[in-house]
Amino acid sequence: MPTKATTKKPARGRPPASTGEDRRALLLDAALTLFAQQGIAATSLNAIAKQAKVTPALVHYYFGSREQLVEIVLSERIVPVVDQLSQELTQYPAAPLQAIYALTQRMLSAMQESPWLPPLWVREVLCEGGLLRAYLLEHIAPGMAKKVRQLASAAQQNGQLNAELDPRLLIVSLIGLTLFPLAAAPIWQQLPGYKSISTEQLTQHMLALLAHGIETNSGEKKHGARAGQIFK
Amino acid sequence: MPTKATTKKPARGRPPASTGEDRRALLLDAALTLFAQQGIAATSLNAIAKQAKVTPALVHYYFGSREQLVEIVLSERIVPVVDQLSQELTQYPAAPLQAIYALTQRMLSAMQESPWLPPLWVREVLCEGGLLRAYLLEHIAPGMAKKVRQLASAAQQNGQLNAELDPRLLIVSLIGLTLFPLAAAPIWQQLPGYKSISTEQLTQHMLALLAHGIETNSGEKKHGARAGQIFK
DNA sequence: CTTGTAATTAAATTGATAGTTAATTAAATT
DNA sequence: AATTTAATTAACTATCAATTTAATTACAAG
Numbered sequence: 001m002p003t004k005a006t007t008k009k010p011a012r013g014r015p016p017a018s019t020g021e022d023r024r025a026l027l028l029d030a031a032l033t034l035f036a037q038q039g040i041a042a043t044s045l046n047a048i049a050k051q052a053k054v055t056p057a058l059v060h061y062y063f064g065s066r067e068q069l070v071e072i073v074l075s076e077r078i079v080p081v082v083d084q085l086s087q088e089l090t091q092y093p094a095a096p097l098q099a100i101y102a103l104t105q106r107m108l109s110a111m112q113e114s115p116w117l118p119p120l121w122v123r124e125v126l127c128e129g130g131l132l133r134a135y136l137l138e139h140i141a142p143g144m145a146k147k148v149r150q151l152a153s154a155a156q157q158n159g160q161l162n163a164e165l166d167p168r169l170l171i172v173s174l175i176g177l178t179l180f181p182l183a184a185a186p187i188w189q190q191l192p193g194y195k196s197i198s199t200e201q202l203t204q205h206m207l208a209l210l211a212h213g214i215e216t217n218s219g220e221k222k223h224g225a226r227a228g229q230i231f232k
Numbered sequence: 233m234p235t236k237a238t239t240k241k242p243a244r245g246r247p248p249a250s251t252g253e254d255r256r257a258l259l260l261d262a263a264l265t266l267f268a269q270q271g272i273a274a275t276s277l278n279a280i281a282k283q284a285k286v287t288p289a290l291v292h293y294y295f296g297s298r299e300q301l302v303e304i305v306l307s308e309r310i311v312p313v314v315d316q317l318s319q320e321l322t323q324y325p326a327a328p329l330q331a332i333y334a335l336t337q338r339m340l341s342a343m344q345e346s347p348w349l350p351p352l353w354v355r356e357v358l359c360e361g362g363l364l365r366a367y368l369l370e371h372i373a374p375g376m377a378k379k380v381r382q383l384a385s386a387a388q389q390n391g392q393l394n395a396e397l398d399p400r401l402l403i404v405s406l407i408g409l410t411l412f413p414l415a416a417a418p419i420w421q422q423l424p425g426y427k428s429i430s431t432e433q434l435t436q437h438m439l440a441l442l443a444h445g446i447e448t449n450s451g452e453k454k455h456g457a458r459a460g461q462i463f464k
Numbered sequence: 465c466t467t468g469t470a471a472t473t474a475a476a477t478t479g480a481t482a483g484t485t486a487a488t489t490a491a492a493t494t
Numbered sequence: 495a496a497t498t499t500a501a502t503t504a505a506c507t508a509t510c511a512a513t514t515t516a517a518t519t520a521c522a523a524g
Contacts, residue, residue, distance in 0.1 A: 168426055
């Protein structure tokens, strides 16, 4: 009787050749998902195995060690996406203002394609001790910052860009208006009435804010509130 | 001879009465510092003890258990600050636009007074699994979101506020322009030329962006770039 | 049909670390 | 001098993670 239990236990040895996907890729998927969810350091082989519905031994069998697994996820999955994104983001010359809008839009849409990126970025770049901070600071950030700063300075001299802005801080603002809202989406989506907000709406809102700020763009500045030292 | 070694080993029992500060408070300080640095979950009693230059046993002696220590740091240190801040942030009625500027400024200055807040917020609210997300989502966020949303809606009907903005998303933008840049400061300060940026400069930049956006506020919209669907 | 190889699990091993407890010692208080 | 209080060192225990080994099964090549 107990010889042919077709339903229960997942069979001990090599499984019948059917597994559609590449097993290795599946494991990397599982790892990446958990890395984004819990952070790299806090994700054990056991957890990855469980996520992939596999034993820890198998994960080890495939990658040799946890360390190597991490390296492979980084080099095969994360770095390519980040690199490509940063490359796209720095190749919009054109007119400065358009370049800034394009960068913002591209940023938002890229995150939609790789939903794991915002949380991972928060954990591994924004958080102290994150494993990607050094990489970003060495390979990505300086170029982007410089590019945006130059665009901004140029536009300010043209008189096209709000002269009160600090060209250096513009890149920080841009990330605060794109990457950050997406990383925070799981939070604000839980607020009453926020569930229905689409990425298009988000994009429109952020672009509108970026372009003209919150104040109504009336030519004459009458009694309109002036941003500045209001409270001591 | 071995009876009175005045130099070496750190003496077994109670040390000479010299400890200036309240020992308990010192331990809480150490804990809070590490919580902000590494996250609550990743901070062991051992680490806290080491940070406070004390043995793990002592920490346990004071607080009974790790769990209780965490609770006490939360209730005695973190929650009061967060609560007070949120209270201050929701009590600016006045004119809508001014209220928004005031809120922004207050936010930035409050973070300066409690530098541990931005990193802690990132770890424990923004990151999935953070221990403060639930608290925030229950006690702080709904009120603030509602308040800002109402301000925004009112101002839009007055014609004072940029009509293209989504009143719901304004609070998200505000946090992205205040809390986020401060949390990211350790990163961008490492970029060449960024070290010297003061919080005043940061505040001015963000307020300027918030008020009028990046485009020069020329009454007539001539060839100026229009924010919108530029790239497919 | 046999044999070897690849993929997989179960179980054992090892190592670290964490939280906690116990015993001990010195100062402070009475 | 006796007792209480504060602090330390050291040891205990549990957990858990990474790895290793052995056993099991499927498939492929000869």
